[in-house]
Structure formats: C-alpha cells, structure tokens
Amino acid sequence: xxxxxxxxxxxxxxxxxxxxxIMWWATMGIIAIEATVFAVAIASYFYLQGNExxxxxxxxxxxxxxxxxxxxxILLASLFxxxxxxxxxEGMEVRKLRVWMAIANLFALAFIVVRVFExxxxxxxxxxxxxxxxxxxxxxxxxxxxxxxxxDTVVLMVLMFTARAARxxxxxxxxxxxxxxxxxxxxxxxxxxxxLYWAPRLL
Amino acid sequence: MSVEHLPYALPGDxxxxxxxxxxxxPAKGPFRWFMQIDHHILGKRFIITAFVWFxxxxxxxxxMRFQLARPENTLLSNDxxxxxxxxxxxxxxxxxxxxxxxxxxxxxxxxxxxxxxLAFPRxxxxxxxxxxxxxxMIYVAFFLNMAPDTGWFTYPPLASPEFAPGKRVDVWxxxxxxxxxxAIAVALEVIVAVLKQRAPGMSINRLPLYVWSMLVTxxxxxxxxxxxxxxxxxxxxxxxxxxxxxxxVEGGDPLLWQHLFWFFGHPExxxxxxxxxxxxxxxxxxxxxxxxxxxxxMVLSQVxxxxxxxxxxxxxxxxxxxxxxxxxxxxxxxxxxAIPTGVQIFCWIATIWMGRPVYKPPLVFVLxxxxxxxxxxxxxxxxxxxxxxxxxxxxxFVVAHLHYVLIGGAVFPLLGALYYWYxxxxxRLMNDKLGHLSFWxxxxxFNLTFFPLHKLGLIGMPRRVYTYLEDTGWGPxxxxxxxxxxxxxxxxxxxxxxxxxxxxKGAVATADPWNGGTLEWATLSPPAHYNxxxxxxxxxxxxxxxxxxxxxxxxxxxxxxxxxxxxxxxDAEPDHRYVYxxxxxxxxxxxxxxxxxxxxxxxxxxxLVIGLPIASACVIAWFWPSSPQKEGKVPKEDASPGIVxxxxxxx
Numbered sequence: 018x019x020x021x022x023x024x025x026x027x028x029x030x031x032x033x034x035x036x037x038x039i040m041w042w043a044t045m046g047i048i049a050i051e052a053t054v055f056a057v058a059i060a061s062y063f064y065l066q067g068n069e070x071x072x073x074x075x076x077x078x079x080x081x082x083x084x085x086x087x088x089x090x091i092l093l094a095s096l097f098x099x100x101x102x103x104x105x106x107e108g109m110e111v112r113k114l115r116v117w118m119a120i121a122n123l124f125a126l127a128f129i130v131v132r133v134f135e136x137x138x139x140x141x142x143x144x145x146x147x148x149x150x151x152x153x154x155x156x157x158x159x160x161x162x163x164x165x166x167x168x169d170t171v172v173l174m175v176l177m178f179t180a181r182a183a184r185x186x187x188x189x190x191x192x193x194x195x196x197x198x199x200x201x202x203x204x205x206x207x208x209x210x211x212x213l214y215w216a217p218r219l220l
Numbered sequence: 221m222s223v224e225h226l227p228y229a230l231p232g233d234x235x236x237x238x239x240x241x242x243x244x245x246p247a248k249g250p251f252r253w254f255m256q257i258d259h260h261i262l263g264k265r266f267i268i269t270a271f272v273w274f275x276x277x278x279x280x281x282x283x284m285r286f287q288l289a290r291p292e293n294t295l296l297s298n299d300x301x302x303x304x305x306x307x308x309x310x311x312x313x314x315x316x317x318x319x320x321x322x323x324x325x326x327x328x329x330x331x332x333x334x335x336x337x338l339a340f341p342r343x344x345x346x347x348x349x350x351x352x353x354x355x356x357m358i359y360v361a362f363f364l365n366m367a368p369d370t371g372w373f374t375y376p377p378l379a380s381p382e383f384a385p386g387k388r389v390d391v392w393x394x395x396x397x398x399x400x401x402x403a404i405a406v407a408l409e410v411i412v413a414v415l416k417q418r419a420p421g422m423s424i425n426r427l428p429l430y431v432w433s434m435l436v437t438x439x440x441x442x443x444x445x446x447x448x449x450x451x452x453x454x455x456x457x458x459x460x461x462x463x464x465x466x467x468x469v470e471g472g473d474p475l476l477w478q479h480l481f482w483f484f485g486h487p488e489x490x491x492x493x494x495x496x497x498x499x500x501x502x503x504x505x506x507x508x509x510x511x512x513x514x515x516x517x518m519v520l521s522q523v524x525x526x527x528x529x530x531x532x533x534x535x536x537x538x539x540x541x542x543x544x545x546x547x548x549x550x551x552x553x554x555x556x557x558a559i560p561t562g563v564q565i566f567c568w569i570a571t572i573w574m575g576r577p578v579y580k581p582p583l584v585f586v587l588x589x590x591x592x593x594x595x596x597x598x599x600x601x602x603x604x605x606x607x608x609x610x611x612x613x614x615x616x617f618v619v620a621h622l623h624y625v626l627i628g629g630a631v632f633p634l635l636g637a638l639y640y641w642y643x644x645x646x647x648r649l650m651n652d653k654l655g656h657l658s659f660w661x662x663x664x665x666f667n668l669t670f671f672p673l674h675k676l677g678l679i680g681m682p683r684r685v686y687t688y689l690e691d692t693g694w695g696p697x698x699x700x701x702x703x704x705x706x707x708x709x710x711x712x713x714x715x716x717x718x719x720x721x722x723x724x725k726g727a728v729a730t731a732d733p734w735n736g737g738t739l740e741w742a743t744l745s746p747p748a749h750y751n752x753x754x755x756x757x758x759x760x761x762x763x764x765x766x767x768x769x770x771x772x773x774x775x776x777x778x779x780x781x782x783x784x785x786x787x788x789x790x791d792a793e794p795d796h797r798y799v800y801x802x803x804x805x806x807x808x809x810x811x812x813x814x815x816x817x818x819x820x821x822x823x824x825x826x827x828l829v830i831g832l833p834i835a836s837a838c839v840i841a842w843f844w845p846s847s848p849q850k851e852g853k854v855p856k857e858d859a860s861p862g863i864v865x866x867x868x869x870x871x
Binding site: 023030033039057064143146168185187188 | 340404411416420447458464472473479483769770786788789794795796836840844
C-alpha cells in the first residue's frame with residue numbers, strides 16, 4: 018500500500034457565518050426567488066397601467082399615503098435592532114441576542130399592525146377593477162413575506178430561550194441569516210411602496 | 221462488503237465503512253417510508269415516480285394518436301380529447317421533464333462532487349412529497365372528469381371564469397403550485413451543494429460538465445419558475461375571488477398571461493435541455509475515452525444559453541400582433557441561441573472524432589440525440605422567423621418541432637444517462653442487446669411518429685383538433701404517425717423491461733464498469749449511504765484517470781455524526797464541518813398540510829386562512845432541533861461564545 022497524503026479536517030470549526038455558511042446561500046437563493054416574484058408583480062402592475070387612460074382608473078380614489086409612509090419609517094428604524102441582533106448572533110452572545118430579538122420582533126409587530134390600516138385606506142377593492150386587483154396582490158405579496166419573517170424570528174427567539182439551542186452554534190447561524198432576510202423584507206418594501214403609493218400620484 | 225479496493229481507500233477502511241453505514245443509515249421502522257431523507261432513496265423514488273407519470277403521459281399520447289389515425293374517428297369525444305392533450309402536456313412538462321432531471325441530480329450530484337449528501341436533505345423529502353401529491357391530484361381529477369382542458373399553457377380568456385366554468389382550470393393552477401414549489405426547492409439544494417460542498421480541489425473550473433449544467437439549470441429555475449407561480453396565482457385569484465387581472469372588461473389583459481407564462485415557459489425548455497447536455501458530456505467522455513474537447517467553451521456556452529434563454533419568450537407570441545421592433549429583437553435572440561448550442565455540438569463531434577468511441581447503448585442514445593435534436597434545432601431556427609411562424613403557428617409543424625427538441629434533446633440523452641448510471645442506482649448493468657433494441661425501436665418509432673407532422677403542419681393541419689374530414693387529405697400521414705407511436709411505445713417498453721429485469725438479474729457491476737473518470741465511479745455500485753469513506757482530493761477534470769491511488773484524501777470528519785465538509789465557493793478549500801439532521805416525518809406532514817391546502821383552494825379561498833397556520837406549524841416542528849443524541853453528537857458544553865475560529869485550511 019502506498020503511503021498517501023491525508024488532509025485532516027477535524028480541527029476545522031463546526032459552523033461559520035455569512036457567505037461561508039450554507040444557510041447564507043440558501044437565504045440568498047430564497048431572496049433571489051422572492052425578488053423575482055416582486056419584480057414580475059411590479060412589471061404586471063405597469064403592464065396593466067398601460068391599458069388605462071388614467072391611473073388609478075376613472076372613479077377610483079387614490080390610495081391613502083399616511084399609513085404606508087409611517088411603515089417606511091418603522092421599517093427603516095427596525096434596521097438598527099436587526100443589525101444589533103445579527104451582531105449578537107455572530108458573537109454568540111445569548112443574553113444580548115435575546116433582548117435584541119425581542120426588540121426586533123416588536124418593530125415587526127408594529128409594522129404588521131400599521132399594515133392593517135394600510136389595507137383599510139387602499140380605497141379600492143380587489144374585485145373593483147384590474148388596478149384594485151394588482152394593488153391588493155402586490156401589497157399582499159409583501160405582507161406574506163413580512164409575516165413569514167416575523168413568525169421565523171419569534172420561533173428562533175423562543176428557541177434561544179431554551180438551553181439546548183442556546184449552546185448549538187448552528188442556531189446562531191440561523192438567527193444571523195434570518196436577520197439577513199429581514200434586510201430583504203425592508204429593502205423590497207421601498208420600491209413596492211413607491212410603486213403602490215407614488216406611481217398613481219406621479220405617473 | 222470490502223471498500224479497501226476503492227481508489228480513495230486507506231488501509232483499515234472496512235471497519236470505518238461499517239461505522240459510517242451505521243451513522244448514515246436511513247430511517248428504520250414501520251413508518252420509515254415517511255421519514256427518509258437520504259438522497260439515494262429520495263432520488264430513486266423521484267426518478268421512479270417521474271417515470272410513472274411519463275408512462276401515463278405516454279399512454280395519453282398514444283390515445284390521441286389512435287384517435288387521429290383516420291378521419292372522423294370516434295374513439296375519443298371532443299371533450300375527452302381536450303382533457304387528454306392538456307393532461308399529456310401538463311404531465312410531460314410539469315410532472316416528468318423538469319422533475320426527472322432534478323431527480324437524477326438529487327442522486328448523482330453528491331456522488332460527482334465527492335460529498336456525503338445533498339444540501340438540506342429534509343427539503344428534498346418535502347419536494348418529493350409535493351411532487352407526488354401534485355401528480356396524484358391531477359390524475360384523480362382526470363378520473364373524476366375534472367382534468368384541465370385548456371392546453372398546457374391555459375390561456376385566458378379561454379381559461380377565464382366565464383369561458384371555463386367548473387374546477388378544471390383550477391386543478392391546473394394548483395398543480396403548478398405543487399410542482400413549482402418542488403422544483404424550486406430542489407434547485408436551491410443543488411445550487412448550495414454544488415457551490416459549497418465539493419471535494420477539496422474541485423475548484424469551479426474542474427466541475428464535471430454535468431454538474432455545471434445542473435448549476436446553470438438550477439439558477440434558471442430560480443429566476444423562471446416564480447413567474448409561472450405568480451401567473452397561476454393570478455389566474456386562481458381571477459377565478460376564485462373575482463380579481464380582474466386577465467379580464468379586459470375591467471382593465472385586465474389576457475396578453476399579460478402570455479408574457480408571464482412564456483417568461484417561464486421558454487426558459488423551461490432550456491431547464492429541460494441543459495441537464496441533458498451535461499449527461500451527453502458525461503457519456504461522450506466515458507465512451508470516447510478522452511476529455512471533452514473545449515471544456516471552457518462548453519461551460520461558457522451553457523452559461524450563455526442560461527442567459528439568452530430568458531430573452532426569447534416573445535417568439536411564442538408572434539401571432540398576437542406585437543410591435544415589429546419587438547418581433548425583430550426576439551427573432552434575433554431566438555437565432556442567437558443556436559450559437560452556443562452549435563458550439564457544444566461541434567465540441568462533442570471533435571471529442572468523438574479524436575477519441576476511441578465504444579458504441580455501447582448510452583453512446584448510441586447520444587448519437588440518436590444528434591440526429592433528432594439537430595433536425596429539431598433547424599425547425600426551431602425556421603420558427604424563429606416571423607413570417608414562417610405566422611404561417612405555421614398552431615399547426616402540427618409546431619408539434620413536430622417541439623417533440624424533436626424535447627424528445628430528441630432531453631429524453632434520448634436521459635435514457636442514455638440512466639443506462640450509463642444504472643450500476644450506481646442498482647449495482648447491476650442493463651442488458652446491452654435489449655438496450656440496442658430499445659434504442660432502434662424508439663429511434664425509428666419516433667421519426668415515424670413525428671416527421672410526418674412537419675408536412676401535416678405545412679399543408680394546414682392545426683394542432684389540438686380531435687378529428688378532421690377525409691377531404692383534407694391528412695389521413696395517410698396521420699395513419700403513418702399513429703403506426704409510429706406503436707413502435708415508439710414498444711421501444712420504451714423494451715427499455716422499461718430492461719431496467720426492471722436488470723435490477724434483479726443484470727450482470728453485477730464493479731465500482732467502475734465503464735472506466736469512467738469522474739468521482740461517482742470511485743464509490744461502490746450502488747454507493748454506501750455515506751457515499752465516500754474518505755472524501756477525495758481532486759486535481760483535474762477526470763480524477764480517476766490520473767492515478768487516484770496517489771491522490772490525498774480527507775480524514776477527520778466525524779464517524780458518529782452525519783458530518784459534511786463545507787468548502788469554499790470557488791476554489792473548494794475545506795472551510796468548516798456541518799452536521800446533518802436526523803430522519804423525520806415532518807416534511808411529509810408539512811407536504812400533507814400544504815397539499816391539503818392547495819386541494820381545498822380549488823373550492824374556497826378560506827382554505828388559505830385555515831391551511832397556512834397548519835402548514836406553518838408543521839414547518840416549525842420540522843425545524844425544531846432534535847435531541848443531540850439523535851444526531852449522534854452531544855454539543856460541546858464549552859462552546860465558547862464570542863469566538864469563531866478562523867478556518868485552518870490545510871495546504
């Protein structure tokens with residue numbers, strides 16, 4: 018038998034954050050998919066706009082702009098606790114992490130509550146006309162992402178209060194990549210907000 | 221079983237083999253079928269299930285051909301014919317072509333990249349059940365006389381509530397949800413596994429071409445499939461809650477459907493075709509005994525196809541009256557995509573020319589591909605030109621073209637590849653005589669079935685008509701095509717019989733029966749559940765052809781936990797270890813919950829409100845960490861917070 022060279026990997030770490038981890042890549046993949054969904058939905062919005070002489074169509078009121086603008090502010094503010102949460106996860110500081118997760122969840126919750134008011138001030142129903150249909154669809158697509166990430170974060174927070182998970186480095190990677198996804202939820206809101214509330218006013 | 225004769229084995233590996241088999245053993249017990257997450261088991265299940273749908277879709281095709289065999293035939297009614305041609309298309313596109321390509325990848329990618337498992341194994345299980353349930357749903361609907369009848373691309377206004385009452389189109393819309401969720405999830409796994417879990421040394425420029433093709437395909441799936449999911453959701457909304465997205469009376473637009481559908485539908489063709497190209501490269505390399513000529517050109521062509529494939533969708537819509545500048549752009553793009561395909565074909569010809577071809581059935585299927593696919597490509601270039609397209613739009617010419625491209629471009633290479641990798645699935649070889657026979661029957665039957673359709677289209681026979689009058693003169697060519705389908709069916713039957721019988725009675729295969737060069741041939745046939753006793757370290761394209769017994773190997777991965785090595789994205793240097801989860805029934809239950817929700821959505825939008833929390837609960841239970849004992853690993857008590865070790869990649 019020939020003596021062969023061996024690469025011993027037992028000293029390598031059992032987890033990694035960021036683009037080294039497979040969770041980061043999976044999250045990026047989900048973001049790519051969902052960004053495509055948003056892009057296609059926005060394209061449909063403008064495609065349908067091309068069929069109408071005015072936008073919103075005649076006899077349809079403009080969507081209320083107050084609550085969605087409040088939500089832009091809430092979401093932008095939520096970037097701070099989200100960033101702190103990510104840092105605490107990457108540093109594997111359990112106590113800090115629990116606090117920041119709770120705060121981040123409060124922001125998400127506030128956002129969801131305001132979202133209800135947003136819906137109530139759309140001033141059009143999904144079955145009134147194509148404008149109403151695409152407006153409701155686009156807003157609901159974003160809401161689904163928002164609620165999903167909120168539920169994810171709550172589950173991870175509960176996990177972080179259990180002793181076992183708080184010792185498993187993989188859970189910290191999960192939290193860090195989950196907060197990475199929140200950036201996507203925030204950053205996708207800006208163009209959707211602009212399309213839903215400013216396109217009917219400016220275009 | 222001894223593993224010490226394998227190219228990357230170390231002395232004393234038989235004991236390690238026993239230990240790893242125990243660690244990586246699949247689920248046991250009476251409920252094991254619902255719990256498996258092993259990529260071999262799921263890959264095989266996926267392939268078999270896809271072929272069941274393929275056989276059903278084939279039977280539907282034969283029924284259509286029998287109906288058309290003579291003028292004014294009464295075998296099928298108008299309504300049955302509509303359901304059958306729709307279900308045939310839906311089956312072949314959504315339940316066979318894409319899933320079977322991904323299924324082969326689930327099984328083969330970890331073997332070809334030298335790792336222990338595919339990324340996110342529980343997601344593979346979920347994808348499988350979604351795929352299975354979707355197929356069951358639509359065939360149950362078919363037997364309840366509820367199968368969609370508006371064609372596989374289901375254009376509104378034909379599919380709109382006022383022209384398609386009942387639940388048939390809703391069944392179509394939900395089937396798309398089932399299959400696309402499944403396809404997208406597998407695509408993500410493939411991307412992550414290919415980019416992050418390769419054997420050390422397998423830098424991105426040493427990936428086997430098949431793996432490259434699956435990587436490009438998976439990226440295409442990620443960007444194409446969301447469009448059809450969104451479109452089918454729009455359609456479901458229009459039908460279920462009264463939105464007007466496709467209703468022109470209220471400002472909607474049926475053409476929006478065509479854009480969204482073909483933005484998915486055209487890349488879909490390349491999603492089916494690219495994996496087949498990768499299979500061809502694998503087969504040609506192995507049976508011509510030399511590296512593929514022009515590796516870099518091949519890879520760049522695949523990537524170029526991936527990009528250009530997104531710029532062609534409007535050529536399906538030339539008959540809708542688009543602006544002329546748009547038509548010219550899409551004509552140019554449609555012709556341009558022939559270039560990367562041509563580059564690849566010339567590279568293969570060069571490889572065969574300079575190699576020493578061994579004409580075993582896998583290579584013969586590939587040669588059949590050349591003949592059929594090139595004919596299909598030429599009719600494609602014809603269709604890319606607007607005047608010709610307008611002339612033959614919605615005629616049998618298009619049917620001929622798409623079958624030449626899809627059967628020639630994907631099914632023949634697939635049959636060759638399954639023949640080639642059969643020892644890795646079963647540990648045995650298929651019968652060569654029967655293999656050659658099945659090829660010739662399929663090849664002759666195929667051309668007899670589909671070549672006459674070119675002529676029929678040119679003389680004016682439309683597609684999707686359930687019968688025709690004798691005066692049209694279409695009778696003889698139709699009869700010829702219908703005889704052809706019997707021969708084609710016999711070829712497929714011979715192939716299936718060969719595959720089934722050989723699983724029990726075929727010659728027992730060694731680890732590397734074809735003297736292949738890529739890593740799948742460095743493992744047992746069939747592979748152990750852990751794939752490789754030691755991950756190999758590779759230094760070239762065909763590592764087994766370059767003294768693998770001298771190559772370094774990886775040690776130090778846990779033998780008691782399901783540990784996988786994560787490597788760096790481009791150069792595949794070892795980065796860290798990652799423990800895989802244990803078998804679990806939750807992906808199955810989550811698929812039951814999601815599937816139940818989709819089926820209930822046929823009847824009421826409230827299904828979403830009730831179904832989503834149930835499905836989410838299942839997913840949370842699936843994610844909930846199992847006890848460390850189950851994973852075979854107790855986490856270190858001293859996991860020091862705040863310290864992340866930098867990877868210490870060995871030289």
